[in-house]
Every structure is written in structure tokens, then in C-alpha cells.
Amino acid sequence: MYSKPCCTSLCWSEVNERVLVGPKIVDKMTKNIQVIKVNLKAAHDRQNSIADRHSIDRVYKVGDWVFLKLSPWKGVVHFKKKGRLSQHYIWPYQIIERVGEVAYRLDLPPELSRVHNVFHMSMLRRYISDPSHVIPPQPLEINPDLTYDEFLMTILDWKDKVLINKTVRMVKVL
Template sequence: MAPFEALYGKSYRTPLCWSEVGEKVLVGPEIVGVTTQNVQVIKSNLKAAQDRQKSLEDKHATDRKYDVGDWVFLKLSPWKGFVRFGKKGKLSPRYIGPYMIIERVSEVAYRLELPPELSKVHDVFHVSMLRHYVSDPSHVIPPQPLEINSDLTYDEELVTLLDWKDK
């Protein structure tokens, strides 16, 4: 007996054998008719499930279009355990940037102006890898002048304390 039959006490049903244990087994042309009906029922149920899932997905789907000159963030592909941009695992950034779009390659692909440290990365990305950047002047931190000593060292200055505690 099959493992399923040993575990559950009945044979499993397939489109070719849709009968319960103890029922009359069809032979010859009758099995073709029964199997055809069962396949039609299965197809209609699958079609109904696909339509239901598609209608739910279409409610949340949006068409994203960017123009040349827009600024976007670039999504990093989630490679588990891969060290990227100085952080590893959960602490690695999800998006980097912002980068400017310099060309629309196709309806769903855009070419970005990447910095020299990303020169080994291909500069064309799918629209799903991009997120629109709304410019905000408070996001830009102006560079501070750095005074280098004669022995090629510099003095670090504290900008702000974010958190502290006593132990």
C-alpha cells in the first residue's frame, strides 16, 4: 500500500482516480469522461483563484514613471550575510543614494549617474529597484573645514551627543 494510504487509511485521489475507497472503479471509456469532468472542475477552480489574487494585487499596484533629471534612491538586493557599505545583515541600508536619472532606457529601465566608487556596478536598473527622492535641504550636511596638523593628524570635535548612560 502507498504511504498516504497507510497513514490516512484511504487512497489519495488524483484526476485519474477521483473515487473513494470502496467505490466502483470505472474502466474503459467511462473513466475518460469522469477524468475530463474532474479536470474541468480543477481548471475552473484554479482560474477563479488566479482572478481573485490578480484583483487583490491590482488594487495595490502602481505604475512608477520617472523623468530624466529626477533623483531616486537605489534599492540594494538582499544578500544575507553579505557585507555592503560598511554594515552587515539587519543593519545594512536598504536604499542608497540619492542618484540622478540620466536616461530612460525602456518603459521599466532607467540609467543612473553613479559615483566613481560604484563604477563596477552596471548603471541601468529596473523601476522596482528605485524609490523617488523628495529633496529636502535639511538632508544635506555641509562639509566642515578640516585642519590637519604638521604630523598629518587632526583633532576630532564632538558634534552632538545622541545618547548616554551610567553603569
């Protein structure tokens, strides 16, 4: 149809050139099928190796801390925010039980009591605590009128940002 060559697994030639009898067509067909099988196996192996490179075997223990991934269901807001600006993972929760091979029960706070507390391992990401990320609280003196005073330590850097009709000085302060 449409004046295009016929390409089937039986014969890779023009429509008018085909001869459907004889051992030549059978040999040609078996060679073509072998080439197809080799190409399919190579493609399958390539995709399999890529998938294996990206897969990670994750096993969590009871007592580990994990981040919980949010699943953005349409119109359902379980985790206070909805849309593009919502967080992908929410604060770490402790695993209290392993349920089956790939499911874990988390110790959720009372605010999330409406959410089921068993999650698939694909929804979890390991939390690694780093003490350097915790900023110790500094004492703050509050005035009687419930205000506080801020003191400039040092100016680290400054630059002038030129807009269309004015210049704004930007200062980086410690």
C-alpha cells in the same frame, strides 16, 4: 495502497466501489473536471487580483531624483556597509538617461565608480524633496582652543527610570 481511498480525476470514490464502464462514470468524470476547472479559475483570479493590487506602474523621467536600493550580495561590499544594519536605500541620485523600457542610468558619485550605473526600475524609489526636512545651519562660535559652548534652552520633560538597584533621571532638553 496504504488502505486509503483512491482520489483521481476519473472517480472520487473508494477503490472497491468503482465501475469503469457505462455513461454514468463519464458523466461523473466530466462534472468533476468542470468543478476542478471552476475552482482553479477562482484561485487564479484571486491571486491575479492580489498581484495587481500590489503592482505599481512606475515611470521616471530624465532629471528625476531617485533613491537606489542596495542588493545585499553575499561577501560583496560596494556600498561601505554589509549585514543587517546596512541601509536599504542610499541617497538620491539623478536619472541622466532612460535605457530601454525598465532600465535607467544614474549619475553616481566618484566613490561608486566601481558600480555599474544602469539599474532596473525595481531597484529605484522616487525621491520627493520636502523643504521642511532640511534644517538650516545655525552659526556656531568656536573658541580659540577649538571647543564650543552649548547652552540649555528649556527642559521639555523629565522622568525617573527605575532600574533594579538604582533610579536614573532622564531629561528631555531643547
